[in-house]
Amino acid sequence: MKFGVVIFPGSNCDYDTFYVLRDVLGQETVFLWHKNHDLQNVDCVVLPGGFSYGDYLRSGAIARFSPLMQEVAEFADRGGMILGICNGFQVLLELGLLPGAMLRNKNLKFLCQFVQLRIDNPATPFTRLAQRGQVLRIPIAHFDGNFFAPPENLAKLEEQGQVVLRYVDEKGETTEAANVNGSAAAIAGLINRRGNVMGMMPHPERASEASLGSQDGRLIFESLIRS
Amino acid sequence: MIDPKLLADHNLTLEEYERIVALVGREPNLTELGIFSLMWSEHCSYKSSKNFLRKLPTKGKRVIQGPGENAGIIDIGDGLAVVFKIESHNHPSFIEPFQGAATGVGGILRDIFTMGARPIALLDSLRFGPLAAPRNRAIMDGVVGGISSYGNSIGVPTIGGEVYFHEVYSKNPLVNVFCLGLVAKERIFYARAEGAGNPVLYVGSKTGRDGIHGATMASAEFGKEIEQKRPNVQVGDPFKEKLLLEACLEVMEKGLIVGIQDMGAAGLTCSTTEMPAKSGTGISISLDLVPQREEGMTPYEIMLSESQERMLIVAKRENVNEVQKVFAKWDLDAVNIGEVTAGRNLRVSFRGETVVDVPVDAVVNLCPVYRRPSRKPAYLRSVQKLVLPPPPGDLNTALLKLMASPTIAAKEWVFRQYDHMVQTNTVLLPGADAAVLRIKGEKRGLAMTLDGNALYCYLDPRTGGAIAVAEACRNLACVGAAPLGVTNCLNFGNPEKPEIMWQFKKVIEGMAEACRTFEIPVTGGNVSFYNDTEGTSIHPTPVLGVVGLIDDLDKLVGPGFQEDGDSIVLLGENREELGGSEYLRTVHGLENGRPPGIDLEREKAVQELCREAIGKGLLRSAHDLSEGGLAVCAAECCLLSGTRIGCAIGLDDKLRPDALLFAESQSRLLVSTAARHLSQLLKLAEERAIPAKAVGQVGGKELIIRQGGREIVRLSVEQLYEAWKRAIPEALSV
Numbered sequence: 010m011k012f013g014v015v016i017f018p019g020s021n022c023d024y025d026t027f028y029v030l031r032d033v034l035g036q037e038t039v040f041l042w043h044k045n046h047d048l049q050n051v052d053c054v055v056l057p058g059g060f061s062y063g064d065y066l067r068s069g070a071i072a073r074f075s076p077l078m079q080e081v082a083e084f085a086d087r088g089g090m091i092l093g094i095c096n097g098f099q100v101l102l103e104l105g106l107l108p109g110a111m112l113r114n115k116n117l118k119f120l121c122q123f124v125q126l127r128i129d130n131p132a133t134p135f136t137r138l139a140q141r142g143q144v145l146r147i148p149i150a151h152f153d154g155n156f157f158a159p160p161e162n163l164a165k166l167e168e169q170g171q172v173v174l175r176y177v178d179e180k181g182e183t184t185e186a187a188n189v190n191g192s193a194a195a196i197a198g199l200i201n202r203r204g205n206v207m208g209m210m211p212h213p214e215r216a217s218e219a220s221l222g223s224q225d226g227r228l229i230f231e232s233l234i235r236s
Numbered sequence: 237m238i239d240p241k242l243l244a245d246h247n248l249t250l251e252e253y254e255r256i257v258a259l260v261g262r263e264p265n266l267t268e269l270g271i272f273s274l275m276w277s278e279h280c281s282y283k284s285s286k287n288f289l290r291k292l293p294t295k296g297k298r299v300i301q302g303p304g305e306n307a308g309i310i311d312i313g314d315g316l317a318v319v320f321k322i323e324s325h326n327h328p329s330f331i332e333p334f335q336g337a338a339t340g341v342g343g344i345l346r347d348i349f350t351m352g353a354r355p356i357a358l359l360d361s362l363r364f365g366p367l368a369a370p371r372n373r374a375i376m377d378g379v380v381g382g383i384s385s386y387g388n389s390i391g392v393p394t395i396g397g398e399v400y401f402h403e404v405y406s407k408n409p410l411v412n413v414f415c416l417g418l419v420a421k422e423r424i425f426y427a428r429a430e431g432a433g434n435p436v437l438y439v440g441s442k443t444g445r446d447g448i449h450g451a452t453m454a455s456a457e458f459g460k461e462i463e464q465k466r467p468n469v470q471v472g473d474p475f476k477e478k479l480l481l482e483a484c485l486e487v488m489e490k491g492l493i494v495g496i497q498d499m500g501a502a503g504l505t506c507s508t509t510e511m512p513a514k515s516g517t518g519i520s521i522s523l524d525l526v527p528q529r530e531e532g533m534t535p536y537e538i539m540l541s542e543s544q545e546r547m548l549i550v551a552k553r554e555n556v557n558e559v560q561k562v563f564a565k566w567d568l569d570a571v572n573i574g575e576v577t578a579g580r581n582l583r584v585s586f587r588g589e590t591v592v593d594v595p596v597d598a599v600v601n602l603c604p605v606y607r608r609p610s611r612k613p614a615y616l617r618s619v620q621k622l623v624l625p626p627p628p629g630d631l632n633t634a635l636l637k638l639m640a641s642p643t644i645a646a647k648e649w650v651f652r653q654y655d656h657m658v659q660t661n662t663v664l665l666p667g668a669d670a671a672v673l674r675i676k677g678e679k680r681g682l683a684m685t686l687d688g689n690a691l692y693c694y695l696d697p698r699t700g701g702a703i704a705v706a707e708a709c710r711n712l713a714c715v716g717a718a719p720l721g722v723t724n725c726l727n728f729g730n731p732e733k734p735e736i737m738w739q740f741k742k743v744i745e746g747m748a749e750a751c752r753t754f755e756i757p758v759t760g761g762n763v764s765f766y767n768d769t770e771g772t773s774i775h776p777t778p779v780l781g782v783v784g785l786i787d788d789l790d791k792l793v794g795p796g797f798q799e800d801g802d803s804i805v806l807l808g809e810n811r812e813e814l815g816g817s818e819y820l821r822t823v824h825g826l827e828n829g830r831p832p833g834i835d836l837e838r839e840k841a842v843q844e845l846c847r848e849a850i851g852k853g854l855l856r857s858a859h860d861l862s863e864g865g866l867a868v869c870a871a872e873c874c875l876l877s878g879t880r881i882g883c884a885i886g887l888d889d890k891l892r893p894d895a896l897l898f899a900e901s902q903s904r905l906l907v908s909t910a911a912r913h914l915s916q917l918l919k920l921a922e923e924r925a926i927p928a929k930a931v932g933q934v935g936g937k938e939l940i941i942r943q944g945g946r947e948i949v950r951l952s953v954e955q956l957y958e959a960w961k962r963a964i965p966e967a968l969s970v
């Protein structure tokens with residue numbers, strides 16, 4: 010599978026993601042510069058974490074206007090695979106490829122820590138190697154990860170199986186304490202209705218090697234590779 | 237026009253002024269006076285410290301660059317080098333905690349990437365006043381928030397450091413920021429202005445009126461007027477710096493430039509004088525070409541501004557277009573503002589007139605060096621006297637109190653706000669003895685730590701200085717790393733007071749002796765004097781940053797116990813040394829006595845033993861005994877194990893029970909080993925003549941410590957955990 014990792018000014022997980030895809034998982038991987046109108050025939054576009062344009066406005070609000078985002082939106086329309094991680098998820102929300110918005114974390118602080126995530130939809134190209142209810146240990150690192158959507162939209166997301174990942178405790182239960190950033194319905198990862206665009210706040214690229222304390226993140230990338 | 241008041245405003249003495257007149261050959265104008273005042277400030281010139289800093293060893297076979305450049309460089313083999321430095325941002329962080337700390341991070345990052353290295357780690361040593369005072373809580377919240385905002389955004393992990401609390405830092409918090417970068421040896425860059433005719437390029441943010449006189453501010457005591465100094469603090473823009481970082485590394489990698497320097501303290505003044513001074517050249521610039529974000533700025537303001545995120549580049553003439561293309565790719569301007577000249581002056585023009593014409597050597601190298609008088613402080617006699625109070629009946633309560641003392645308590649509230657995992661190299665999470673990074677594609681790892689016990693230095697500066705080095709190296713030994721080099725940040729009071737100068741001299745003597753014993757060179761650092769507010773000085777606070785190398789990360793151990801049934805071994809000797817301990821301070825409210833003694837040869841041998849045992853795969857965990865002594869160390873080994881496992885320890889020493897538990901005697905480590913490796917470990921210790929004793933076993937859910945068979949501590953690990961974990965969040969959420 011050929012992956013393309015987008016670099017916005019201010020992206021800072023671009024190299025980390027590239028390293029996991031190319032050096033750890035052995036996939037053909039290229040960088041996609043945000044100013045170019047060229048997706049280089051990739052099979053999957055990854056929008057990496059970071060602080061695109063410094064996130065001085067809403068996170069991801071300026072990156073959505075990058076020239077390359079036109080091609081990314083068209084790529085999504087054609088059914089191309091897109092994964093947005095952290096800031097990349099925020100960009101997908103701003104692009105309107107995924108529904109909802111991000112608020113500041115409930116404690117109003119940046120949070121960097123390992124969390125537990127439960128797979129609530131294993132029938133996606135991003136989670137097909139998982140079991141329903143399987144719990145993954147993957148770190149988060151964000152200030153604006155408190156997912157928000159109005160109640161009627163939340164109900165729809167649930168109904169349509171769009172909630173892929175939720176913050177849970179070690180037993181796989183959703184609790185207030187485990188929902189560290191205060192997300193609505195403890196949502197950590199979402200997919201679009203068509204099933205080709207996923208956004209997640211946790212960083213799977215930081216949990217893809219044993220020496221970093223967890224390899225659970227590989228499940229996301231490996232699911233994609235097998236799809 | 238230059239009168240005594242103007243000189244006082246510029247922190248220059250009459251003698252210094254006369255010297256300037258002699259060096260320039262005439263009366264300087266106001267802009268020139270401003271330039272000298274900045275470059276001759278304590279902060280930039282090291283005029284009070286130079287004589288003493290010479291005592292520190294700076295040579296070693298791995299040293300590529302010692303003191304005198306933006307940062308030190310150590311060869312780590314295989315074509316790679318590490319570039320590292322520590323800097324203080326104390327005064328700005330007191331005036332405006334968030335931006336003060338944030339720009340401290342921004343400044344040290346520039347020092348590293350100007351040398352061609354990609355920054356891969358940040359660590360911070362922070363000292364605050366007690367959290368009972370709302371102002372101190374606000375300062376801590378602001379400082380941690382500022383570090384977090386800058387480091388997280390630019391994508392350099394903040395992987396460790398230390399946080400101490402003491403009343404002396406209430407009106408003078410310390411924010412010392414350390415950064416380390418990795419560079420291929422053949423791609424190192426220096427701050428040079430070579431080749432007459434080569435263009436001088438200004439890159440990065442536009443120049444504003446912010447930060448004028450920052451370096452002079454850092455070179456004077458604070459009074460009550462600090463609110464008025466707020467405009468002296470700059471505002472950081474980590475996004476701009478991220479662009480600058482990527483663009484600078486790109487032009488360096490492409491070999492397009494000759495030299496580069498950041499415009500940190502003293503801004504345009506510093507870079508346009510230091511670069512040619514090092515190359516035996518001069519620089520000529522036009523201020524009309526300097527990008528400005530405010531109207532009507534005078535030459536004085538432009539030259540003295542400390543606006544952040546700016547760099548000065550000397551490029552090869554034929555490469556200017558190529559350099560500008562790279563900067564344009566990152567949405568930055570690279571403006572040609574002048575050129576390198578064969579003459580040895582800095583010439584600055586503004587609206588057709590020459591407004592500055594001074595010899596760069598005079599500005600950079602000819603500042604007077606002072607041998608300020610020193611005198612042993614009178615306070616020492618009284619504070620070194622210690623009448624020990626009787627040990628408390630309930631040692632469990634004393635231990636819980638220590639675990640909840642903010643200096644010892646868990647710092648998760650702090651570390652959780654720092655992105656400590658970005659760049660995916662962090663193999664040991666914050667909270668361990670040392671921070672450890674892997675080097676991608678290699679078995680080797682880098683370890684680093686910051687350390688310094690200021691109370692020890694207050695009670696006995698020489699011993700305190702030696703212990704600061706020893707303990708930092710011991711932290712590295714706990715992860716199996718051999719120390720390679722040292723950077724230091726020396727935070728002291730007003731050097732014009734002879735007692736402060738005496739503390740400074742003694743601390744350096746202690747540090748120098750320890751560095752020589754451990755055979756580690758000092759490659760640079762920073763001196764922060766004038767840490768006095770309203771006449772009160774901080775404790776002498778040297779902060780040591782030590783960098784080490786781990787040969788094989790597969791053998792890495794952390795501080796936490798691992799397996800039920802493992803044997804616990806104490807390396808080193810317990811002594812009745814309670815002076816200066818966290819126990820006396822927290823439990824008895826005493827800050828007296830002499831700090832623990834240190835035998836540097838023994839210390840070195842203990843560290844070598846620990847490294848060798850880790851290298852041979854004999855250890856499951858290793859943790860250093862420091863603040864809080866044996867009991868706190870053992871408790872931390874339980875708390876830092878993944879499952880919060882307990883342990884039972886038995887000792888026979890005939891010391892006071894509180895001294896056995898809480899004394900901070902040096903050169904001790906608590907390690908755990910699989911039962912099958914125990915005899916091999918003890919034998920190794922015997923060969924090296926290091927006292928080593930199997931003192932207990934890992935297991936259970938309690939921490940139990942016995943002395944001569946009598947139980948003196950029994951606490952559930954959960955109870956210890958609650959006390960340790962909750963202390964800081966609760967103190968901050970009042």
